[in-house]
Amino acid sequence: MGHKFKFARVGGFDQVEITTGADLKALPELDQKLWVALACPTTGLQFDERTLELLDTDKNSRIHAPELLAAVRWACDVLRSPDVLVEGDDTLNLSEIDGEHEEGKLLLKTAKTVLKSLGKADAKSLSVVDATKAGAAFDKDPFNGDGILVDAAIEDAALKQTFKELLECTTTPDDDKSGEKGASEATVQAFFKEIAAYSSWLDEGKVEAVQPLKEQTADAYAALTAVRAKIADYFARVKIAAYDTRALAAINGEEKQYLELAAKDLDVTVAEVEKLPLAQVAAAEPLSLTRGVNPAWAEKIAVFKSKVVEPVVGAKDVLSEADWASIAAKFGAHATWVGKKAGASVEKLGAERIVALATGDHEKKLLALVADDKEREPEAKAIESLEKLVRLNRDLMTLVNNFVAFRDFYSREAPAIFQVGTLYLDARACELCVRVTNPAKHATMAPLSNAYLLYCDLKNAKGETMSIAAAMTAGDVDNLMVGRNGLFYDRKGLDWDATVTKIVDNPISVRQAFWSPYKKVLRMIEERVAKRAADEAAAQDASLTTGIDSAAASASSVTALTLPPRRGVDIGTLAAIGVAVGGVTAALGVFLEAFFGLGIWMPLGILGLILCISGPSMAIAWLKLRKRNLGPILDANGWAVNAQAVVNVPLGASLTKEAKLPPGAKRDLSDPFAEKRRPWGLYLFLALLLTVAGLWFFGTLDGLLPERARSVHVLGDAAPAARRDASEDEAAPSADESATPADS
Numbered sequence: 130m131g132h133k134f135k136f137a138r139v140g141g142f143d144q145v146e147i148t149t150g151a152d153l154k155a156l157p158e159l160d161q162k163l164w165v166a167l168a169c170p171t172t173g174l175q176f177d178e179r180t181l182e183l184l185d186t187d188k189n190s191r192i193h194a195p196e197l198l199a200a201v202r203w204a205c206d207v208l209r210s211p212d213v214l215v216e217g218d219d220t221l222n223l224s225e226i227d228g229e230h231e232e233g234k235l236l237l238k239t240a241k242t243v244l245k246s247l248g249k250a251d252a253k254s255l256s257v258v259d260a261t262k263a264g265a266a267f268d269k270d271p272f273n274g275d276g277i278l279v280d281a282a283i284e285d286a287a288l289k290q291t292f293k294e295l296l297e298c299t300t301t302p303d304d305d306k307s308g309e310k311g312a313s314e315a316t317v318q319a320f321f322k323e324i325a326a327y328s329s330w331l332d333e334g335k336v337e338a339v340q341p342l343k344e345q346t347a348d349a350y351a352a353l354t355a356v357r358a359k360i361a362d363y364f365a366r367v368k369i370a371a372y373d374t375r376a377l378a379a380i381n382g383e384e385k386q387y388l389e390l391a392a393k394d395l396d397v398t399v400a401e402v403e404k405l406p407l408a409q410v411a412a413a414e415p416l417s418l419t420r421g422v423n424p425a426w427a428e429k430i431a432v433f434k435s436k437v438v439e440p441v442v443g444a445k446d447v448l449s450e451a452d453w454a455s456i457a458a459k460f461g462a463h464a465t466w467v468g469k470k471a472g473a474s475v476e477k478l479g480a481e482r483i484v485a486l487a488t489g490d491h492e493k494k495l496l497a498l499v500a501d502d503k504e505r506e507p508e509a510k511a512i513e514s515l516e517k518l519v520r521l522n523r524d525l526m527t528l529v530n531n532f533v534a535f536r537d538f539y540s541r542e543a544p545a546i547f548q549v550g551t552l553y554l555d556a557r558a559c560e561l562c563v564r565v566t567n568p569a570k571h572a573t574m575a576p577l578s579n580a581y582l583l584y585c586d587l588k589n590a591k592g593e594t595m596s597i598a599a600a601m602t603a604g605d606v607d608n609l610m611v612g613r614n615g616l617f618y619d620r621k622g623l624d625w626d627a628t629v630t631k632i633v634d635n636p637i638s639v640r641q642a643f644w645s646p647y648k649k650v651l652r653m654i655e656e657r658v659a660k661r662a663a664d665e666a667a668a669q670d671a672s673l674t675t676g677i678d679s680a681a682a683s684a685s686s687v688t689a690l691t692l693p694p695r696r697g698v699d700i701g702t703l704a705a706i707g708v709a710v711g712g713v714t715a716a717l718g719v720f721l722e723a724f725f726g727l728g729i730w731m732p733l734g735i736l737g738l739i740l741c742i743s744g745p746s747m748a749i750a751w752l753k754l755r756k757r758n759l760g761p762i763l764d765a766n767g768w769a770v771n772a773q774a775v776v777n778v779p780l781g782a783s784l785t786k787e788a789k790l791p792p793g794a795k796r797d798l799s800d801p802f803a804e805k806r807r808p809w810g811l812y813l814f815l816a817l818l819l820t821v822a823g824l825w826f827f828g829t830l831d832g833l834l835p836e837r838a839r840s841v842h843v844l845g846d847a848a849p850a851a852r853r854d855a856s857e858d859e860a861a862p863s864a865d866e867s868a869t870p871a872d873s
Contacts, residue, residue: 132151151211169768206232217522259519275306295317356426363407441459550597552617563598581601584629756775
């Protein structure tokens with residue numbers, strides 16, 4: 130590696146420092162394993178989307194590391210010095226463009242042309258606004274080099290009409306850079322290919338076999354097609370009837386079908402009537418075309434008779450199966466020709482117009498205009514490249530320091546490009562807010578970040594909506610719940626209504642984890658009490674309702690509602706309560722005896738008890754906070770974060786600001802609605818007094834007191850210490866029992 134990069138330990142990992150033009154120019158030398166990110170989306174960021182669009186060469190809505198490196202190489206090649214990119218200026222001096230470089234020379238020439246078109250021929254610099262205006266103006270030109278022909282580029286009226294018909298017959302016209310709908314070379318060729326195919330198909334249909342009735346063939350074939358399936362169905366039923374007359378009742382329609390029809394408001398066009406046979410079926414019976422025809426098909430049969438039957442087999446009121454076969458054969462070639470129809474997309478233009486387009490030269494003229502548009506492609510690319518250069522001059526350094534390194538995020542000097550604003554909620558301001566396009570998909574991966582996340586739906590005064598995920602990294606979670614409302618300020622300072630829609634629960638801090646077990650117990654007790662009260666209320670309501678219903682049912686014989694007699698005390702229940710109270714009292718006594726037995730070590734006992742309760746949750750919180758990572762939050766949005774972007778406790782505390790009084794603020798502590806203050810001093814004194822009394826009662830202080838003040842002396846045999854000494858004496862063997870025979 131030729132260039133010596135500098136690294137800084139930030140966020141728990143080494144990040145490269147890109148601060149000079151030399152650093153930027155040598156970026157292709159830096160091992161991509163040391164990059165913080167390898168890809169980012171082109172939308173949803175607080176970064177110029179047009180710049181990202183110009184960098185997205187493969188148009189997949191993502192910027193990959195190779196695309197960023199290509200932009201760095203290109204910008205450094207066409208500029209005299211890469212140091213100009215470090216400044217991030219909105220305006221690029223023309224003298225910074227390298228006129229000796231082949232592409233730089235073209236860019237310099239284009240810049241002067243652009244400035245001249247904007248009325249700034251004497252200007253020595255080009256701004257992003259000027260370059261954008263020039264690009265937009267060029268795009269609005271009918272010939273803008275994108276190879277898409279638009280209506281404004283056509284002057285001939287007849288050719289304009291053809292182009293209009295082309296767009297009408299094209300299901301997916303091309304989009305011109307001007308925003309208009311147009312046609313590319315491929316689209317023009319496809320249209321005239323359809324014209325040629327349809328015209329050729331028309332030529333095939335001019336032979337006599339295909340047009341048996343000449344100009345009346347098309348109408349006759351349409352009339353035949355309308356009833357073909359129904360007539361074929363009739364003759365099939367006739368054959369079944371001839372095979373077995375027992376089938377007549379079924380093939381003519383069952384009685385229940387007519388009963389169902391009779392129960393409705395009849396209409397001859399209803400689907401039920403159309404499904405019935407074309408006429409009453411009998412064995413070897415021809416089809417009557419005038420009498421007994423299903424009313425739903427009568428009109429179509431009449432048209433069929435006049436346009437098909439009479440011209441082909443003569444004037445007949447009945448149609449035999451042989452006549453039907455003759456008609457089908459007569460139109461066989463026509464049916465085959467219709468089935469081969471090509472160029473259906475242009476059929477709406479009519480045969481006469483299609484033939485005219487097929488024999489004219491409009492395709493050649495339209496393709497010539499497309500070629501004229503393509504001739505300006507180099508000019509269009511030069512203007513686009515100029516805009517890209519001016520934008521990179523302003524934005525490239527910012528993008529690199531939010532892509533190769535997360536300098537903006539970890540320095541806390543300016544928001545990173547993925548931070549979309551600040552959420553104010555529950556007396557806190559969350560600054561780590563990222564835009565989310567798919568909250569459901571995002572929530573499947575984001576929990577791996579070990580961060581406490583609030584998903585919020587936003588809506589502003591214009592009716593625009595947006596979804597975000599906000600990381601809560603300080604405070605507690607007592608008042609955070611789905612449905613809470615807050616206020617969100619975007620990076621432009623505009624306010625949005627925010628509503629919490631989903632919460633991903635993770636520890637916020639070790640302090641919050643310390644109190645978490647106690648709060649959970651209190652919530653559980655509150656919920657149990659509330660549930661018990663609700664169950665009791667429901668039971669009482671049900672009992673009262675039952676009593677009232679019983680009283681109403683026997684109102685004729687009972688004049689007053691008599692309440693059931695009060696039940697006496699259940700001895701079994703009372704005994705169970707006594708046993709429970711006794712067990713609790715015994716357990717409490719054992720605990721107090723063990724606790725007071727610690728003596729001077731009681732503070733450590735208290736500490737141990739607290740650690741037993743809060744220790745596990747604090748340990749879990751400590752482990753998760755050490756692994757709190759920005760990567761999954763961004764990866765769920767389309768980034769490819771390449772490092773363990775840790776959000777530790779100090780950084781997290783800076784990302785969520787808690788409510789604090791401003792310096793120098795005065796406070797009036799006389800709250801007229803404040804609750805009466807409790808005598809906490811008295812409570813502490815009583816607690817201390819009880820503690821000392823407990824220590825004295827269990828004999829822990831006997832070694833520190835004179836003999837007359839000891840619990841053994843005052844309480845005698847009732848003192849726990851006396852009982853303990855007596856039990857120890859009984860357990861120890863007497864002198865006589867311990868003597869050996871030899872001693873005797």
